[in-house]
Amino acid sequence: MKAVLMTTAGEPEVLQLQELPDPKIEKDTEILVRLHAAGVNPIDTKLRKRGTFYPDQMPAILGCDGAGVIEAVGSGVEKFRVGDEVYFCCGGLGTKQGNYAEKVVVDEKFIAYKPKTLSFAEAAAAPLVIITAWESLYDRGRLEAGRKVLIHAGAGGVGHVAIQLAKLQGAEVCTTVSTQEKADFVRQLGADRSIFYKQTDFAQAALDWTEGEGVDLAFDTVGGEIFFKTVPAVKVYGDLVTILEPDTTQGNLKTARLRNLRISLELMLTPMLQGLIEDQRHQAKILTESARLIEQGQLKIHVSQTFPLAEAAAAHRLLESGSVTGKLVLLIDN
Structure with a gap:
């Protein structure tokens, strides 16, 4: 062969x-x-x-x-x-x-x-993106109807599936994108709001979207400093799920601890x-x-x-x- x-x-x-x-x-x-x-x-x-x-x-x-x-x-x-x-x-x-x-x-x-x-x-x-998104939202994040979710890189492989699975569960979704073309794409998938992360502070945008409370669940598909910058966007006692290993050289978990977040690491492999x-x-x-x-x-x-x-x-x-x-x-x- x-x-x-x-x-x-x-x-x-x-x-x-x-x-x-x-x-x-x-x-x-x-x-x-x-x-x-x-x-x-x-x-x-x-x-x-x-x-x-x-x-x-x-x-x-x-x-x-x-x-x-x-x-x-x-x-x-x-x-x-x-x-x-x-x-x-x-x-x-x-x-x-x-x-x-x-x-x-x-x-x-x-x-x-x-x-x-x-x-x-x-x-x-x-398969890989479906299982990753499914386990992250449903198994790790225990997503329920009526919750508000922030999904990073919604136009990407895992992200575009995660948007759809979150909507199927009855959640509201905001997602980060880099271009208008990608914003149009995620809107067709059901995203309620797009955040242009290159021009906008996505954490503040998520807080504005939730009237200052923060999202119930944030799904990090990017890693690095994005993981730590996402923490303030999550409500107190909320969930933060990441598919990357947190890099402690780019931040710390003090704010996450103060907010009593439940942090989950997802590796479908x-x-x-x-x-x-x-x-x-x-x-x-x-x-x-x-x-x-x-x-x-x-x-x-x-x-x-x-x-x-x-x-x-x-x-x-x-x-x-x-x-x-x-x-x-x-x-x-x-």
Whole structure:
């Protein structure tokens, strides 16, 4: 099979298309998927640049998100059959093969049926961002109807899904954006207010929006100083969820403590990294429920651009530019 191989950490050029042996089913619960598309996520660019979680197991094939058609199943697979269209988030962290390839082997506990209304490209763009937004808002933030939410980078991969999930829960949403084009985009997703963070103090804008009280839940998808600048925008006893590790060189938690905030750290990769089977099944259930929402027209996945598998490096360069709306996807010819 053809696959994009990362032989060392570095710039996008370290990603090279090569011919490799097809992966084989080794456990009875595994499934062989012929991939049609692979999502490109910030975790991919970070691992490419700094090295994978398992540097002693190089070279590596990146890509956590995949969508394709089942080609073979292990003897213990119960739910899926050859020919089923599926999507999932699995592999690509440096130990198990990722999805920048024509074929991949995945355990059935990670897999869900692909939403019928999505193309393979849209389906491959969905899993990581859906699970991240779902766990952040629903599991970590315990979002309820009537709450007010601040979502950073609402036009981004995780952000554009988070806006929709928050609205589905009955919340009011304000979100940070950088351009009028992105403001128009998030408004179509249901955002109640856009804050142009380059021209406006977003924390003050959020306070004004909530009549000085602060939002019930803030969702930080940016990190760095943004995490600490968000603290004053959250109401006393409110929730602040971040998908980045707080960098204490850029701030401190004194104000958060004074406001008695509940701070939650979200890493949707934890079940994969820790081998937590029940949590892996929970994430597959999230994808199954999300497929229902997608098929009902209540949840949309925006793919801004696709690239051939051989141009994975170009996709990484564009993603690292920081200007992407929605998601980037690699298309895989079979």
